[in-house]
Amino acid sequence: MENLTQLIDTFGRVHNNLRISVTDRCNIRCFYCMPSEDVQFVHRSKIMSFEEIVRFIRLVVPLGVDKIRLTGGEPLVRKNIPELVKMIADIPGIKDIGITTNGILLPQQAQQLYDAGLRRINISLDALNAAKFKQITRRDDYDKVLAGIQSAHDAGFDPVKINAVSIRNLTEEEIVPFGKLARETGAEIRFIEFMPLDADNQWEREKVLFAHEIQEILSQGIMPLVPQEQPDKSAPASNFIFEDGVGRIGFISSISAPFCMSCNRFRLTADGKLRNCLFSLEETDIRGLFHANAPDAEIIAAVHSSITAKKEGHEINTARFIQPDRPMYSIGG
Ligand code: SAM
Ligand code: SF4
Secondary structure, three states, rough: OOOOOOOEEEOOOOEEEEEOOOOOOOOOOOOOOOOOOOOOOOOOOOOOOHHHHHHHHHHHHHHHHOOEEOOOHHHOOOOOOHHHHHHOOOOOOOOOEEEEEOOOOOOHHHHHHHHHHOOOEEOOOOOOOOOHHHHHHOOOOOHHHHEEEEHHHHHOOOEEEEEEEEEOOOHHHHHHHHHHHHHHHEEEEEEEEOOOOOOOOOOOOHHOOHHHHHHHHHHHHHOEEEEEOOOOOOOOOEEEEEOOOOEEEEEOOOOOOOOOOHHHHEEEEEOOOOEEEEEOOOOHHHHHHHOOOHHHHHHHHHHHHHHOOOOOOOOOOOOOOOOOOOOHHHHHH
């Protein structure tokens, strides 16, 4: 008998939001996510097929999952992602599909993605100058990302959200230009605190540029920000607007103000491992269960067990914290 109750953990958090990594491959090499060379990618034969992804979503929709975000690696380097979006949009019960992308391949795909039913798009861009972009991503594709943002606007995505990872002694000078971009274009800029998920184990607390510091830089350089109502209490970003009502800014304060207690997210990696937290040290092998012809009830029971085992929080600010073996590109951010 299948247990079709909601995915509620021991802290009462209801999990309706599944992030699916469709590939661990990427066309750039952000230093806070990937190693510069010799990246160990999962062999293509071990990646979840579209059919397996859809089967998994169909199993968890009756457990209350209605929100899906595709991520990676870079999701758009995998072929036919608009087709996957369409397959997911056709699943009864799915209310919301999003993607997080570095934007480089959007000029070729933005319209197809929109037409397939995608409505939420987050494009990652940490710097508004080509030299700093290259320093961070180890690639020369700044102009392609700008073209990608434009093509998302042109395809009808509104708002386009821009994710900018903030790093001390590196991205301070980007903050005011990003604030101005938010005011001039209507894009929502979300500053993300650097998290210990890099491949080279270079993360240090001293490298985190905290949300309150960014807010101060924006206040001094443009004008003060005022908090906005949070329509979705489990969304990771706290939302602000400049006091004249023009320019939306979000802060994802994973380190300085962890939002674990309102987390509603769990993740499926490209190789089919279920993770109840970005920082989880344990995984559930969904693809392995599929390939062992496990019945639906067994897979659903495994999902429930994973959620039940979710810890209270990520513990980055404690001595107990252990960085997971998988860096961000291999989990799916
Ligand atoms: N390749 C896509 C992209 O970059 O948007 C999707 C995958 S990426 C892993 C998802 C998000 O995680 C991006 O916004 C990226 O900037 C962010 N990210 C990666 N490593 C991070 C880290 N160590 N700390 C904070 N954010 C990180
Ligand atoms: Fe690629 Fe995204 Fe990681 Fe940058 S953050 S290396 S774009 S997966």
